[in-house]
Amino acid sequence: MTAKDCGHEDDERKKLHRRLLTASLAFLLLVLFLILLIFLILQPSKPAFLLQDATVFAFNLSSANTLTTTIQVTLAARNSNQRIGIYYDRVDVYAAYHGQQITLPTLLPPTYQGHKDSAVWSPFLYGDAVPVAPELGVALGQDQIAGTLMVNIRVRGRIRWKVGTFVSGGYHLYVNCPAFINSGGRSVGIGGGGEVAVKYQLIMDCHVDV
Template sequence: MSIKDCGHHKDKKKKIIKRVLIGLGIFTALVLLIFLITWAILQPKKPRFVLQDATIYGFNVSAPVLLSSNFQVTVSARNPNSKIGIYYDKLDVFATYHSQQITYFTIIQPTYQGHKDTNIWSPFVYGTNVPVAPYNGVALSQDQSNGAISLVIKINGRVRWKVGSFISRRYHLHVTCPAYIPFGNKNSGIAGVVTGVKYQLAQKCSVSV
């Protein structure tokens, strides 16, 4: 009699566990469905970045193909969403030339951006005796003597989306801003770097998340 009761209790426990698991599965599926529907209705948009200006404080190519540079850039980021906030986590700013990194990473402090808000950052981007590829060294020297250079300002980091009290997982953020920076006017005899001059760029950046 006791053996039969024990078996009955085991079967009952298995049924309860099975029902609980099924219930949890249904609940999880409903929560996920509600989130997806909400996400589709809100239609989240990527932040919009603009490279506003650049101020040159130093730019020098020396042997054996070493680059020392120091400039300040102004970047604006706008959240185009009316119901979604954005957390910017650990943003790194740096410059590249012909796909080669030529400055160190400059960190922008983490921040939260509300609905339709705009943030403006003005980080210094610099590098001291940074080795560059020989062919890039020649091109840099030529561009410097010509009075202008084409750089790319990049921002890499992570973002999180905030909808109500819900905060998403982290997503990788990649921002690419072309920057054509004039150094001087070779036609007037002023070639090379003119320091302390702010060049207005107003260049839209490409953003991928």
């Protein structure tokens, strides 16, 4: 075999590799385009969350600026998509007050939500002697005087979309639910160390980011 024949074979192999690479890229772009087209046609919408109620067992600030909180909340999520299902892979719920997290995250069970389907969770949120900034105590005192305090119930996690047999990659889920609670003093166990649990019917829409 001459050097000319070897060079010709090398050129053919390079051309073949280029063609295979071009075909692979074209196929990948076609798949991505089809996925994008399907999502545009289906118009996926993010799930809607609703905070239905909150039962307050404790919301007590100590003289050492530690806050003990026990709240049970009822959260409802609805998938409004007609052709898209939603996998909730890992979802945590916690409470925040004036921007500060006051309970540990509570992990919800993994859930699949079908088309136009709803899911309801009723997790307990606990915070035992959580150190808080001094200004938080001032804010709590002001809210008690005003008669209402706002606790934010927050959800964070990862979800996936399901279209037919196709399942997307993970997307971050962020939900914020404002809960306006009557701070009725010691008799209802909010801010004053009472032992009576009080259930509040809230029916509050939540802000959802995906």
